[in-house]
Amino acid sequence: MQKSVVILAAVSIAGAALAEGALTLPEEGSISRADGQAAFERIYEVVIHPRCANCHVGEDNIPMWSGPSYGEARPHGMHINAGESRIGAEFLPCQTCHVTSDDFDTAPHAAPRFGIAWQLAPVEFEWFGKSRAEICAQLKDPERNGGRDWRELVEHLEHDASLNGPVAWGWSPGGDREPAPRTLEEHVEDMALWGAAGQPCPAE
Amino acid sequence: MKLTVNGTEHEVDVEPEMPLLWVLRDELDIKGPKYGCGIAQCGACTVHVDGMAVRSCQLPVGDLEGEVTTIEGLGTPESLHAVQAAWVAHQVAQCGYCQSGQIMQAAALLDLNPAPSDEEIDAVMSGNLCRCGTYPRIRAAIHDAAQKLSEA
Incomplete structure (x- = not known):
């Protein structure tokens, strides 16, 4: 029952910009563990996708280039290192090439852009090359997810998308880049389903 | 606009x-x-x-x-920016096409990092290509400009 409410809410906003608080959150415990695990599997497919994981890298602070157009994954060209600042302040600022713009439509191979300042995700949010179990443990750990419970994770996605940030860009990346799987609305809904199921994690 | x-x-x-x-x-x-x-x-x-x-x-x-x-x-012919002066002193340019971009990038680098190492210069300047391969002179000129700016 609750799941259908969530889906209806998500469908009602599909096609328009995702509004903050647009999703009616399910009651905690109303989603089965199996449905929560299935939702996490879809979340995992999104966060390890190149549109998301390429800038969720570890403490070497080097963004990655990976995805269908690259063949093998490789470090970002041009010797790029975003530094501990994660915005390139120590070397070349990300914004030297990555423009802040609400217009995601860039040419293939041009520097992609979105509506907030381009930067790496905080180092605690490392996803690139990480396993299901590792990413699941990170996503539900407030020490490593920006201090968020599951409802705040949903709010975070909606808020970033409302700013035309990377969460919105991941599904409309411009150029000939492959978008993240499924839709932004389904991803937000999956975060809610996983949360309401108690954020179950796979054994591995 | x-x-x-x-x-x-x-x-x-x-x-x-x-x-x-x-x-x-x-x-x-x-x-x-x-x-x-x-x-x-x-x-x-x-x-x-x-x-x-x-x-x-x-x-x-x-x-x-x-x-x-x-x-x-960035500077004027009468009063060159330290990076431009170093570019002249080291005769960095060969064909010269990329050099406007190189100089602007180098000036921005020294603004953020007044005494960059070779490695830091390479990290920052690798987004500026020079098909003549003047990179060793670019590096030397940036060190020289950094020195001049620190004395100014």
Whole structure:
């Protein structure tokens, strides 16, 4: 029952910009563990996708280039290192090439852009090359997810998308880049389903 | 729309999608910034926006926020910027096409890091390609300019 409410809410906003608080959150415990695990599997497919994981890298602070157009994954060209600042302040600022713009439509191979300042995700949010179990443990750990419970994770996605940030860009990346799987609305809904199921994690 | 370049305000009648480089070269006749690739892969078009190096070839002018400085506004023939003076002293340029972008990137580098190491110079300058391969002279000139700026 609750799941259908969530889906209806998500469908009602599909096609328009995702509004903050647009999703009616399910009651905690109303989603089965199996449905929560299935939702996490879809979340995992999104966060390890190149549109998301390429800038969720570890403490070497080097963004990655990976995805269908690259063949093998490789470090970002041009010797790029975003530094501990994660915005390139120590070397070349990300914004030297990555423009802040609400217009995601860039040419293939041009520097992609979105509506907030381009930067790496905080180092605690490392996803690139990480396993299901590792990413699941990170996503539900407030020490490593920006201090968020599951409802705040949903709010975070909606808020970033409302700013035309990377969460919105991941599904409309411009150029000939492959978008993240499924839709932004389904991803937000999956975060809610996983949360309401108690954020179950796979054994591995 | 209005934009300020090298301290002068200009009014231009262009589409907001037009890259800043087109506005500079074709509308304002400021030809120092060069067209190389059009997709931020080579650095020939580098200018400053509020002091930060930016690839003007793929910055839609409608998204421009801040004052633009091109190589024409970095120094003057009578009073060269330390990076320009070092470029002359080390005779860095060969064909010269990329050098406007190289100099603007180097000036922005020294603004953020007054005494860069070889490794830091390489990290910052690797987005600016030079097909003549003047990289050793670029490195030497940047060290020289850093020294001169520290004495100023």
